[in-house]
Amino acid sequence: MRIGSMKRPERVAVIGVGILGSSVGWNLTRHGVKMVFIDAGQPGEGVTNWSFSWVNASNKTVRKSYFDLNVASMAAYQELGSIIGPVSWWHPRGHLRWADDPAAETKLLKTAELLADWDYRVEVRTGAEVRRLLEPALAVPDEVPVVFYPDEAWVHGRHLVSRLVSLSVAGAEHRFGAAVRDIGTRTDGAVRTVVLSDGSRLDVDMVVNAAGPSASHVAGLVGRHLPMRWEPGAVTRIDCAQVPVHRPMHAPHIEIRPDGNASVVLHSREIDALIDTGEDPAELARLLHESARRVVPDLGNSRITQTRISNRPIPADGFPSVGAVPSVPGYYEAVTHSGITLGPVIGRLLAAEILSGTSDEMLADFRPERFIP
Numbered sequence: 558m559r560i561g562s563m564k565r566p567e568r569v570a571v572i573g574v575g576i577l578g579s580s581v582g583w584n585l586t587r588h589g590v591k592m593v594f595i596d597a598g599q600p601g602e603g604v605t606n607w608s609f610s611w612v613n614a615s616n617k618t619v620r621k622s623y624f625d626l627n628v629a630s631m632a633a634y635q636e637l638g639s640i641i642g643p644v645s646w647w648h649p650r651g652h653l654r655w656a657d658d659p660a661a662e663t664k665l666l667k668t669a670e671l672l673a674d675w676d677y678r679v680e681v682r683t684g685a686e687v688r689r690l691l692e693p694a695l696a697v698p699d700e701v702p703v704v705f706y707p708d709e710a711w712v713h714g715r716h717l718v719s720r721l722v723s724l725s726v727a728g729a730e731h732r733f734g735a736a737v738r739d740i741g742t743r744t745d746g747a748v749r750t751v752v753l754s755d756g757s758r759l760d761v762d763m764v765v766n767a768a769g770p771s772a773s774h775v776a777g778l779v780g781r782h783l784p785m786r787w788e789p790g791a792v793t794r795i796d797c798a799q800v801p802v803h804r805p806m807h808a809p810h811i812e813i814r815p816d817g818n819a820s821v822v823l824h825s826r827e828i829d830a831l832i833d834t835g836e837d838p839a840e841l842a843r844l845l846h847e848s849a850r851r852v853v854p855d856l857g858n859s860r861i862t863q864t865r866i867s868n869r870p871i872p873a874d875g876f877p878s879v880g881a882v883p884s885v886p887g888y889y890e891a892v893t894h895s896g897i898t899l900g901p902v903i904g905r906l907l908a909a910e911i912l913s914g915t916s917d918e919m920l921a922d923f924r925p926e927r928f929i930p
């Protein structure tokens with residue numbers, strides 16, 4: 558579908574350098590586009606660094622087109638690894654999930670069946686097999702069914718962003734530690750300048766709003782209303798001398814994944830539900846640690862080091878908002894939850910849209926225009 562001009566951009570500003578902004582920017586610099594990477598803080602230190610960071614499509618069965626987009630991004634990760642080298646950011650060792658009550662277990666197995674019908678690789682193991690073959694440190698009952706998704710992964714978001722930004726260095730300008738305060742437009746409404754909090758003004762002919770949870774505010778700078786949800790999540794890092802797990806897992810009441818050689822990340826939707834009650838983050842971290850120790854007793858020797866509460870960048874209907882906004886020529890959005898999974902495919906498709914003026918069919922259900930009143 559044609560949605561804009563085919564005029565090649567002179568200079569594009571990416572506003573926000575998390576997984577989304579770095580992926581779009583890296584794809585554009587590969588095609589020789591002059592880029593300015595702008596971040597109010599430092600690259601990769603927003604939600605991208607405070608995510609459970611599980612790359613998957615198994616949790617995306619709510620709409621087939623959304624599932625397909627996530628599957629495409631899992632393939633895009635393989636391609637990205639072959640281009641930029643996997644190094645420390647890519648951990649493709651699958652994902653485990655099990656339940657501790659009959660209703661949740663039935664739902665889990667039904668989803669696994671549906672995914673198998675959609676040609677998604679899934680294996681159902683017993684707890685005893687998982688301990689013997691995959692995760693010896695788990696306190697999972699012998700007979701409980703455990704669903705294993707071998708093609709899923711986790712990503713070290715901050716490392717990946719650093720790599721993409723450093724590989725974009727030719728032809729790219731970096732403005733870190735300065736927030737975009739204003740976006741100037743021409744009389745015809747087209748984007749012309751961005752003004753930063755350090756007072757500088759940059760001439761650009763396109764901007765990509767990749768400001769994560771602040772995307773609604775940035776959209777407001779061009780007079781656009783992008784409705785977003787309030788859905789905060791708490792993530793805790795714990796240090797341990799030896800990391801006792803090898804892959805991300807959704808155990809009952811707790812999600813656990815490795816985070817490098819000496820750290821583990823914990824998250825739980827049940828604990829997230831306490832955030833709006835005003836519970837102290839230190840108490841949330843303690844509860845996460847307690848749940849994790851029940852599943853992996855070796856985590857008893859670990860120490861809580863950092864906890865952060867972040868809002869998920871979720872457009873109001875729960876789906877990504879990606880592409881041009883025709884009423885503001887030169888303004889594009891790359892705003893989504895599950896951005897760790899979706900970063901590579903959105904980066905590739907949005908860069909192609911900016912360069913060709915044509916949007917990919919895969920993004921048809923996720924266009925920004927659906928939020929225009």
Ligand SMILES: Cc1cc2nc3c(=O)[nH]c(=O)nc-3n(C[C@H](O)[C@H](O)[C@H](O)COP(=O)(O)OP(=O)(O)OC[C@H]3O[C@@H](n4cnc5c(N)ncnc54)[C@H](O)[C@@H]3O)c2cc1C
Pocket residue numbers: 572573574575576577578595596597598599600601602603604605606607608609610611612613735736737738767768769770771775789790791792824867868869870891892893894895896897898899
């Ligand atoms: C608890 C939790 C668990 C999650 N788990 C998963 C998961 O398992 N799998 C998955 O795929 N996704 C998960 N997500 C979602 C995923 O982390 C996000 O979708 C993704 O990280 C968003 O990346 P981003 O680049 O859009 O945002 P960010 O990483 O937040 O980057 C946005 C950047 O914009 C900058 N910025 C903001 N305003 C301005 C401004 N005015 N000017 C300049 N810069 C600005 C910020 O400083 C920031 O660096 C989770 C999220 C949370 C909160």
